[in-house]
């Protein structure tokens with residue numbers, strides 16, 4: 001998909017130029033692969049500075065309408081002559097809440113992520129090549145030098161003050177004003193969600209979430225003996241607020257766990273009006289929403305990054321995030337701002353993990369406060385967008401006809417729906433025999449509805465070996481489609 005440009009009035013020069021070019025691309029006056037004027041040429045033609053043109057081109061890059069090719073200039077994005085796969089449709093109506101049992105398969109998939117003998121598309125762990133390793137290393141060294149005492153001091157409390165301040169500042173980009181005093185640091189986003197679930201549920205309770213959903217969430221629910229109520233989810237627009245509203249009216253939902261930006265695995269992003277409705281709905285029903293904002297910086301537009309929490313002024317939304325997928329996976333520091341449950345979450349953290357990872361938090365605070373943060377995110381988004389586009393095209397060529405593939409506006413994941421009746425577990429086994437790991441669809445739900453789907457995590461290495469392996473997964477998929485094509 002080529003993302004649409006955000007709606008707004010062209011109130012600055014660069015926006016006006018970007019809007020004119022976007023209109024020409026949409027009208028087909030500028031076709032896929034066409035070369036755009038150089039920065040210098042366009043600046044001269046339009047009578048503006050080169051910086052204005054660069055900003056206009058960046059805006060179009062963020063919207064994935066154009067792409068920069070090293071030493072060649074800017075081109076209209078997209079490839080010509082490539083088969084494009086259709087996207088999946090909204091997932092079905094919610095059944096009853098279900099107990100969860102995904103643990104052993106999830107463990108098997110995750111165990112192969114770092115096995116050098118395998119090409120792994122199983123996890124969503126981004127590889128080191130996507131990050132500024134040297135910058136992270138220097139920040140960790142600086143933290144150790146500047147805060148020597150912290151190594152031999154028992155840390156207690158909610159987290160390093162510098163880190164909590166940096167998170168509050170970063171949250172402004174999500175539209176949220178947070179009090180650093182209410183922020184609690186965690187070891188990653190998963191730990192933040194775990195604290196929130198502990199604060200608001202008891203074993204046996206029902207938690208509503210997207211369908212399909214992250215298997216990490218299902219593992220959490222399983223470990224806490226919670227039941228999952230899966231809510232229909234649209235591959236582009238995310239969780240259906242109407243279906244959730246029905247579920248809240250009819251079922252004993254104790255908490256909602258949602259990823260409004262780049263939900264895992266479908267990559268959907270809720271439109272802003274739906275985010276607002278979701279905030280109003282949970283406040284009306286007085287049910288906590290655990291909002292996961294870990295992927296938000298991977299979307300280019302403010303609207304897509306805006307947190308549901310920004311519409312909540314009564315503390316019903318518990319905001320959870322981390323920088324594992326956007327800055328420094330190895331540092332794995334996250335945070336939670338738990339609204340009404342802040343004190344409870346602080347207490348649970350003290351009881352369960354006791355302290356915090358002070359040095360890593362200080363290093364992350366350093367990274368978050370450095371200039372160039374947004375341009376680092378932009379670079380990451382562009383690299384990953386080009387990769388996803390390439391992977392999508394490869395998959396469209398090699399997978400069986402009738403396969404549907406998501407087209408997310410960012411992130412590292414493709415969700416692939418094989419023709420109905422295909423056996424994704426058989427594909428998983430066939431891939432393992434060829435030392436390729438994928439994540440079978442059954443891992444992402446308790447309903448058994450995604451037995452014909454797979455998730456491809458594309459954050460790891462991306463070389464010819466991965467390209468070839470991806471083509472091979474597509475070829476092997478032909479062997480798991482029911483005879484005669486899609487089953488009725």
Ligand SMILES: Cc1ncc(COP(=O)(O)O)c(C=O)c1O
Pocket residue numbers: 124187188189190191214216259263264292294321322323324325332333334
């Ligand atoms: C939606 C979502 N939330 C949370 C996590 C875990 O984040 P962290 O590594 O920071 O614990 C993942 C990891 O894949 C994820 O996909």
